[in-house]
Amino acid sequence: MDAEGLAALARQLRVDAVRAADAAGSGHPTSSMSAADLGAVLLARHLRFDFDRPDHPGNDRLVLSKGHASPLLYAMYRAVGAVDDDELLTYRQLGSRLEGHPTPRLPWVDVATGSLGQGLPVGVGMALAGKRLDQLPYRVYVLCGDSEMAEGSVWEAVEHAAYNHLDNLTLVVDVNRLGQRGPTRHEHDLGAYQRRLHAFGWHTIEVDGHDLDAVDRAFAEARSTVREPTAILAATRKGRGVAAVEDKEGFHGKPLKDTAEAIEELGGRPGIRISAQRPPDGDRPKAERATPELPRYDLGDEVATRNAYGEALAALGSARGEVVALDAEVSDSTRAEFFAKAHPERYFECYIAEQQLVAAAVGLQTRGYVPYASTFAAFLTRAHDFLRMAAVSRAGINMVGSHAGIAIGQDGPSQMGVEDLAMFRSVHGSTVLYPCDANQTAKLVAGMADLEGVRYLRTSRGEMPVIYGPDEEFPAGGSKVLREHGDDDRATVVAAGVTVHEALKAADLLAEYGIPVRVVDLYSVKPVDADTLNQAAGVTGCLLTVEDHHPEGGIGDAVAEVFSDGRPAPRLTRLAVRNMPGSATPEEQLHEAGIDAEAIVAAVKLLVERVVAP
Template sequence: MAVATLDVEQLTELGRQLRVDAVRAAAAAGSGHPTSSMSAADLMAVLLGRHLRYDFAETQNPDNDHLILSKGHASPLLYAMYVAAGAISDEELLTYRTAGSRLEGHPTPQLPWVDVATGSLGQGLPIGVGLAISGRHLERRGYRVWVLCGDSELAEGSMWEAFEHAGHAGLGNLVAIVDVNRLGQRGPTRHGWDTQAYARRIGSFGWHTIEIDGHDIDQIDRAYAEAIGTSRPTAILARTRKGSGVEAVEDKEGQHGKPVPDSEAAIAELGGRRSIRVEVAAPDGEPERLRPDTGSLRLPVYEQGDEVATRTAFGEALAALGEARSDVVALDGEVGDSTRSRYFEEVRPERFIQCYIAEQQMVAAAVGLQVRGWTPYVSTFAAFLSRAADFLRMATVSGARLCVVGSHAGVSIGPDGPSQMGLEDLAFFRALWRSTVLYPCDANQAAHLTAAMADLSGISYLRTTRGETPVLYGPTESFPVGGSKVLRSSPGDRLTIVAAGVTVHEALAAADRLADLGMAVRVIDLYSVKPVDVATLHRAAAETGHVLTVEDHWPQGGLGDAVFDAFTRVTCVPRLAKLGVLAMPGSASPAEQRQHAGIDSTAIVEAAHELLLDS
């Protein structure tokens, strides 16, 4: 039966139906988390039946509410909700966790009603913050962001970054529904059913908190209405019982992550199968869709021979993008003076989001913003992006489109020392699924690549340098993604030096010294580290027979390995060697750092001699 407005009895029955369908899905799959689904069934029944505003026939309606299942392992509950809403069939529900099914073990945007992939705990609420920022401060729309959280994930630091940011930003359109079912994967949680402990902590961040019995339909309904009526973000702390409704598993340890032992008996205990269909209320009125404005892009221009830091070119190009495109937003981790993202803030402060020193929240907010069609640029020191590695990994599962910029990369930052040096970033971003990795060596190149990122799919990463470097290229030069530039070449070349970023300048200096010694070498600026210019590399290898890579990065996973990978399927492999940072650096000047690391022009000259003498 289909019902438009559900009374308390019908909502109670709907909660039981959601439990039954969660049990059935897990039983059919032989795996899953039905008990985690059963504890939150009443919470979701009331949300679906009375408070969610969502047009399932028009998923792109910009006024739709957003529901994020932060406790992504409770996916059977979410899929049971979709059955109740008429979005999927009962037959599809029973394909849960099988090959080719849209109903994966944890939700992904393969389903049109899922905004982002979840399953790695502690991510749903921070992403919800990004969505709420968009609705409240950028789009100024009336949609609400509902996030179902588990009590176990409140141990994650990213959750508290989210609570802090949302409270400070006054995100009254954000509701965290915390399923306090007391039991985690291996036993009781830190605070068990002490919802007051959670309320004190969350309330201290400026949130409105409501403590309820998560199985009392009236209390749940009143809590949602109260949340909608407040101007602050709201956390509903619902005391529930894991496995609720089935005596064999209710509030029992050792039942996490496995089907209910006797599914048929459990279904009977829950009153059997039901076929309630809910007509979920759609948003009011005709939606006015947001259409970004695009004007003429005027990138900054730098004179050849001048010395300009690529981080400066990034900042000035980002500001130009902000003026030309209304969809571009910038997120900073309180280092905008250093990364130069503050240039964007100066021209488009309304689209500049300060996340402070909270890199996980910064990346998560960007993921939420891109759901709403924004083109987010996230920037901080390359080293600090490692704090948000899991968020970036999960962003690829979501198919998110992010522009990420890491400054102060490599030993070339100088005396600050290793805590500030990004030496693993190229390896990490290369490893991300369908990512793009760019490493400019001069200002004009950096400006062009900054602009190119805005139209790339997936996660794109731009590595910038702190110090000033000579401008090599003219302003009309083009830098296609996947390309490279051959800076030195002659018919008599005996070796190819492949570099990127700051080491391009060291490679050119080394080539000049080798030429004075009568040794002709080719120099390739491999500014696109992923994808690499395979054709140019193969041609250079065939013509010179030797390839030497040099990078301001650990030898593992960076530029050298990107070049080596380009030769994995060829029948004739050139002699290959690579230079990278081998020892833990300390404090020294940039030139001293490159010398100590063995990646300066002198080290390149020596390596070239050794490579050719050994052949």
């Protein structure tokens, strides 16, 4: 496309952005208009993408990090014929694929954006896949706004990209000076961004974002730069092309008042259709797939579930070449190091950057990989927004939180994950698993690979006795009844992880008092095994949940929800971590919190209203 055609395409993108927002009665046309020249040059001159084959392994990737500028993206799709004019005007309407912020409901969108500061971290994951795994020459383009450059997650990604020499990654910053409520921190000072990015090891290019020839040269320079990611810093004007709104405050997130006049000022409605460049032929390496030979542990052995996680993951990696592992510089504790040693080419060290950890996992899964990302359960709370957006992206990722609960002992409350079950249960479509022994852990690790959505496995620091045989099966949504005396059971104790062993001790003590109880290992906290719980409630009439977690949002709530449909509910009591722990031994922690065997015995006696002296 020649210079005249390129200018016409840019005008069309602006017009279509204005039209889409006008049809919706909402949206962000001015943020789209500032980046229209950048989008036109990229689409017509540099992006290699087969829109008829969005799964083509050689396709370049485009992430619109400033997701509120979705009218620009949809206008680009119309320009290549992927979206027709009728669909463009369904923008933001019920049932439309053209949502207010892009999501993978569209086959050309890899990940959902809109929560600012996430596009570049996810793009880093995609670029890592291209560089280290796919070994294909596709490029990853991320278009972000200047406002989101204030997000800490952006700088986690900036450093990670430079450290890994991701020269297949191009960041395009639309520096349009204006945020939602007024000027951005650095306004049009491109040097402020350049100095920061250069200090992190990026190649930077400063351009007038409305000079089509300069933008074209910048993209070409980015493609020819080696061993450094490139940032194109483009000075633009919000609302470009319409004098009433150009570079003026007060128009963020609003349709233009006089659409017809704005379209006329922009040059009318050209009917340009273009064909994007085809990606080069090529395919990613074929991943081997076989049944994993999982580790097997003998009954009575003392094994930490974190150890079983690492050993099982290494075994899974040997059987399935699409499995990858990531960790946040605690792999010696999470035991992800077992995978790293067995499969170093598929291990990604993210250092202490939990947002980048989750984002890289999301990026890798867009390329067909099955990521397992691990760190301490407590620190995953830092990445909650990335987990929330992973669900919006329909992403399939496996998260593993080790050192969960107060049972870690002397490290104290800053290291104790006691909110993680609630956090992951609240994520849409998630699966939450909490094993109590090594064989159970190994089976759950393998099973997670074939589940959908965000999957979470909670592992423990301390060694625990193996109570299941290596051939036992543990499907998601299931549970195991470990103690049962038939209709004589007076109460049901529901536990998971470390508290399963406390519940078993308590059951033995209660049997000596003549109080038979049922013990349920609720290893699947979400989805929960409602049938087993209903059956237990029908027999015993009393349920006691015991969890190494805060009472809000954990196992107790998961069980209570089973009986929230209006049917007669059993008597339900919860034991959970209600105190603020200090430093103490694991045994002391469980006792102080009132979730050990002694506390279970006392609670059951009160629950069944029967006290029998020893």
